[in-house]
Amino acid sequence: MAEYSIGLDLGGTNYRAAAIDREGRILERIAGATGAAREAILGEMVTAILRLRDNRRGDELAGIGVALPGFILMEKGLLLKSPNIPSLENFPARDALQARLGVPVILENDANAAALGEKWIGAGRGCDDLVLLTLGTGIGGGIISGGRVLRGSQGMAGEVGHITVNPTGMPCGCGNIGCLEKHASATAIVTMARMLNLGENLTSEEVYKLAAGGSEPARRVFQSMGSALGIGLANLIQIFNFPLYLLSGGVLAAWDLFAPAMFEELSRRSLTYRAAAPRVDKAILGTEAGLMGAAYLPFSVN
Amino acid sequence: MAEYSIGLDLGGTNYRAAAIDREGRILERIAGATGAAREAILGEMVTAILRLRDNRRGDELAGIGVALPGFILMEKGLLLKSPNIPSLENFPARDALQARLGVPVILENDANAAALGEKWIGAGRGCDDLVLLTLGTGIGGGIISGGRVLRGSQGMAGEVGHITVNPTGMPCGCGNIGCLEKHASATAIVTMARMLNLGENLTSEEVYKLAAGGSEPARRVFQSMGSALGIGLANLIQIFNFPLYLLSGGVLAAWDLFAPAMFEELSRRSLTYRAAAPRVDKAILGTEAGLMGAAYLPFSVN
Numbered sequence: 054m055a056e057y058s059i060g061l062d063l064g065g066t067n068y069r070a071a072a073i074d075r076e077g078r079i080l081e082r083i084a085g086a087t088g089a090a091r092e093a094i095l096g097e098m099v100t101a102i103l104r105l106r107d108n109r110r111g112d113e114l115a116g117i118g119v120a121l122p123g124f125i126l127m128e129k130g131l132l133l134k135s136p137n138i139p140s141l142e143n144f145p146a147r148d149a150l151q152a153r154l155g156v157p158v159i160l161e162n163d164a165n166a167a168a169l170g171e172k173w174i175g176a177g178r179g180c181d182d183l184v185l186l187t188l189g190t191g192i193g194g195g196i197i198s199g200g201r202v203l204r205g206s207q208g209m210a211g212e213v214g215h216i217t218v219n220p221t222g223m224p225c226g227c228g229n230i231g232c233l234e235k236h237a238s239a240t241a242i243v244t245m246a247r248m249l250n251l252g253e254n255l256t257s258e259e260v261y262k263l264a265a266g267g268s269e270p271a272r273r274v275f276q277s278m279g280s281a282l283g284i285g286l287a288n289l290i291q292i293f294n295f296p297l298y299l300l301s302g303g304v305l306a307a308w309d310l311f312a313p314a315m316f317e318e319l320s321r322r323s324l325t326y327r328a329a330a331p332r333v334d335k336a337i338l339g340t341e342a343g344l345m346g347a348a349y350l351p352f353s354v355n
Numbered sequence: 356m357a358e359y360s361i362g363l364d365l366g367g368t369n370y371r372a373a374a375i376d377r378e379g380r381i382l383e384r385i386a387g388a389t390g391a392a393r394e395a396i397l398g399e400m401v402t403a404i405l406r407l408r409d410n411r412r413g414d415e416l417a418g419i420g421v422a423l424p425g426f427i428l429m430e431k432g433l434l435l436k437s438p439n440i441p442s443l444e445n446f447p448a449r450d451a452l453q454a455r456l457g458v459p460v461i462l463e464n465d466a467n468a469a470a471l472g473e474k475w476i477g478a479g480r481g482c483d484d485l486v487l488l489t490l491g492t493g494i495g496g497g498i499i500s501g502g503r504v505l506r507g508s509q510g511m512a513g514e515v516g517h518i519t520v521n522p523t524g525m526p527c528g529c530g531n532i533g534c535l536e537k538h539a540s541a542t543a544i545v546t547m548a549r550m551l552n553l554g555e556n557l558t559s560e561e562v563y564k565l566a567a568g569g570s571e572p573a574r575r576v577f578q579s580m581g582s583a584l585g586i587g588l589a590n591l592i593q594i595f596n597f598p599l600y601l602l603s604g605g606v607l608a609a610w611d612l613f614a615p616a617m618f619e620e621l622s623r624r625s626l627t628y629r630a631a632a633p634r635v636d637k638a639i640l641g642t643e644a645g646l647m648g649a650a651y652l653p654f655s656v657n
Contacts, residue, residue: 182508196594198500205596206484209627216590217624220521229589229624287531288518288590292498294507322519322531325511 058115059105060348061098062163063087064122065137070101072109073348077174081105091140099153106156116157116351117150120166120343125208130160133207159350163343164211165202167336168195169353170346171299175338182295185336186213186286188302192234196293201353214238218284236281239304245274261307272310279311283318290323290331301336308335360417361407362650363400364465365389366424367439372403374411375650379476383407393442401455408458418459418653419452422468422645427510432462435509461652465645466513467504469638470497471655472648473601477640484597487638488515488588490604494536498595503655516540520586538583541606547576563609574612581613585620592625592633603638610637 057080061070064087071082083101088094098119106114123135123142130147132138150158161169168185171177177185181200187193192214196203203210214234215227222231223244235241239257246252246260249270255263264271286298304311319326319333338345359382363372366389373384385403390396400421408416425437425444432449434440452460463471470487473479479487483502489495494516498505505512516536517529524533525546537543541559548554548562551572557565566573588600606613621628621635640647 194594198505203500203595205627205631206598206633207596207631209596209631210594212593212596212627215626216593217520217586218522220586227626228629229626284519284522289594291514291518292496292512292591292594293505294509294511294514296508324517324529324531325507325514327530329507329509329511331508 056113056115057109058348058351059102059117060120060344060346060350061102061117062120062166062344062347063094063098063138064163068097068101069344070098070105071344071348072105073345075352077345077349081108087138089140091144094138094141095146095149095153098150102154114156116159116354117154118159118161118166118347118350119146119150120161120163120347121146122163125160125162127160127204127208130158132160157351159354161202161347161350162195162208162211164193165195165204166346166350167301167338167342168197168211168299168346169202169349170338170342170344171301171336172197172200173349174345175342176299176334176336177297180297182293183297183299184211184213184289184293184295185299185301185342186282188238188282188300188304190238190240192238198293213285213289216285216288218281233281233285237278237285239302241281242274242278242304245277246271249274257304258306261310264307264310275307275310276314278304279314280318282311283315284322286315286333287319287322287326290319290326290329294325294329294331296329296331298331298333299336300334301339301342305335358415358417359411360650360653361404361419362422362646362648362652363404363419364422364468364646364649365396365400365440366465370399370403371646372400372407373646373650374407375647377654379647379651383410389440391442393446396440396443397448397451397455400452404456416458418461418656419456420461420463420468420649420652421448421452422463422465422649424465427462427464429462429506429510432460434462459653461656463504463649463652464497464510464513466495467497467506468648468652469495469603469640469644470499470513470601470648471504471651472640472644472646473603473638474499474502475651476647477644478601478636478638479599482599484595485599485601486513486515486591486595486597487601487603487644488584490540490584490602490606492540492542494540500595515587515591518587518590520583535583535587539580539587541604543583544576544580544606547579548573551576559606560608563612566609566612577609577612578616580606581616582620584613585617586624588617588635589621589624589628592621592628592631596627596631596633598631598633600633600635601638602636603641603644607637
């Protein structure tokens with residue numbers, strides 16, 4: 054009797070679910086759109102999970118892991134705050150799912166789940182201590198310490214998008230000035246390109262193409278972004294002395310443009326980087342990391 | 356048969372040792388000057404420890420913990436790098452002590468030991484997740500996560516004195532620009548006072564007296580120091596979401612002068628600080644913290 058788990062990665066507009074075995078092989082997968090109302094969302098999740106389970110009768114289901122965007126109160130099994138899925142805020146989602154499914158359910162923040170996924174079968178395989186930064190519209194973070202997610206008191210640990218990299222830098226919606234995500238995210242790239250009059254409605258991909266095509270101002274955008282990322286990473290390296298720091302997100306396509314400035318800051322700013330030579334590298338699971346990490350949750354507690 | 360441990364806090368110029376019971380009561384203490392040569396240092400340590408042990412015949416010695424300034428390779432039981440005690444660098448001190456004493460010896464970095472001491476019987480009693488910053492000539496840090504010291508791969512975790520709080524700030528001997536310790540240590544206070552022409556050879560205590568006496572420039576020194584500390588702490592709070600952050604060191608006497616600026620930065624810069632309201636407070640063990648943490652080491656593994 055083969056053992057498997059079901060992972061579900063719930064986003065604001067769609068979800069992905071999969072039945073996955075202990076070696077990380079995807080046995081079956083389902084994807085769909087996410088509704089807005091709480092009942093619709095829960096119904097879709099339950100339907101997807103039951104379908105995956107019904108197709109594996111005779112196998113043993115270790116449990117269900119769900120990755121969600123937002124702060125999660127682990128003890129209560131609920132989303133405390135989630136701008137992307139507001140209808141689930143402060144609702145005991147874990148218990149509601151368990152009641153309908155009759156199987157243990159574990160919730161996890163999506164960036165934490167992505168870090169766990171990379172640790173399990175991604176670029177962090179075999180590494181029990183790592184930090185993952187997801188560079189997207191914002192910057193999220195997941196910290197794995199001693200093989201487990203570092204959650205902090207209220208599940209808010211790893212909010213590295215809002216560490217200060219420039220105390221007099223760009224203002225942030227969080228109230229701070231100079232947050233990492235205001236200087237090193239895809240959004241920051243677009244903002245900087247606009248400040249340099251490269252175009253009003255450019256995407257970060259288009260800024261990348263300009264830079265790759267030789268535009269000096271566009272190249273400076275990525276140098277500035279890499280430099281800010283280097284300052285943030287240097288701080289993390291000084292604090293953790295971990296062997297591995299992973300970057301993920303669409304911006305990774307521009308690695309060759311931002312990485313030199315990033316490594317220059319690391320060498321200059323972190324004694325621990327120079328002495329301990331940790332690996333700073335690309336994550337490899339891409340948008341699958343959260344799904345894989347979600348599926349790993351039931352295995353990690355058994 | 357009462358159980359006790361022996362802690363020894365070794366500095367560059369002197370040492371303190373004590374026999375301490377499981378409740379953290381000091382049963383007997385010894386202090387002395389530290390020699391420079393390796394053999395002299397080891398001899399003094401062994402003599403002090405044997406004397407403490409001989410006075411407790413019939414009691415059970417759980418083990419010996421030693422706090423040292425510098426990076427420690429835990430597996431090898433040696434000091435990798437120690438500007439204060441260079442003669443012990445790269446020498447297998449743990450095994451040498453164990454061979455002479457016939458008792459298990461555990462080495463620990465002094466800032467980590469201080470954090471452990473505060474967790475055991477200080478301001479962090481009952482708290483398994485905390486960060487301690489020691490504000491002295493430089494700034495050291497110790498991180499307790501899940502009740503244990505966070506060491507990192509090479510024992511360099513918690514080097515928070517060298518996180519960047521101002522990327523274009525003061526240059527640091529570590530190679531970086533704008534390190535926390537160049538903006539918020541006792542040394543930084545003296546440097547800033549000199550820049551403001553408050554006096555050429557002032558100590559940080561004298562700058563404090565000027566500020567307490569109403570000197571506006573001296574007050575601004577402590578505001579600047581508190582602000583830099585707030586930026587560094589805000590980053591730590593974003594990263595860890597721990598319930599407790601402790602400050603120690605002689606500069607604490609100026610708490611009323613620097614704390615308002617520090618808390619202002621925390622409120623402004625850290626969403627997690629505002630949402631989770633962690634305690635940011637004074638440590639209470641003072642210069643005894645390292646000694647107490649050293650004594651706790653044998654108990655923490657048994």
